[in-house]
Amino acid sequence: MQITTKYNLCYKVKKDDTVANICKNFKIDEYSLKMLNKTSSIQANDIILIPKPYEHIYVVKPLDTYEKIAKELKVSVDKIIEVTKGKKMYIGQKIVF
Numbered sequence: 614m615q616i617t618t619k620y621n622l623c624y625k626v627k628k629d630d631t632v633a634n635i636c637k638n639f640k641i642d643e644y645s646l647k648m649l650n651k652t653s654s655i656q657a658n659d660i661i662l663i664p665k666p667y668e669h670i671y672v673v674k675p676l677d678t679y680e681k682i683a684k685e686l687k688v689s690v691d692k693i694i695e696v697t698k699g700k701k702m703y704i705g706q707k708i709v710f
Contacts, residue, residue, distance in 0.1 A: 622663040626655050639663050645670045673706040682708070
């Protein structure tokens with residue numbers, strides 16, 4: 614079952630679904646799916662939010678740099694700078710783009 618909301622897609626997890634195959638099917642990264650749903654695991658019949666394919670959610674960790682984040686998300690450093698408006702990042706900050 615899929616229901617589109619204003620920002621994301623609601624998806625009902627099927628019996629054989631895994632985080633990996635859901636991400637592959639929807640062309641999204643696992644980190645964004647887990648952060649959006651605040652979970653690292655799923656079970657059949659769970660209702661989860663699927664981020665739009667272009668939307669990444671990243672939570673800044675200790676010792677993160679623009680370069681480390683860009684490499685992890687496979688985007689350019691310029692994209693990270695653009696999203697953060699070049700401001701200093703802080704631990705726990707959510708970067709969404």
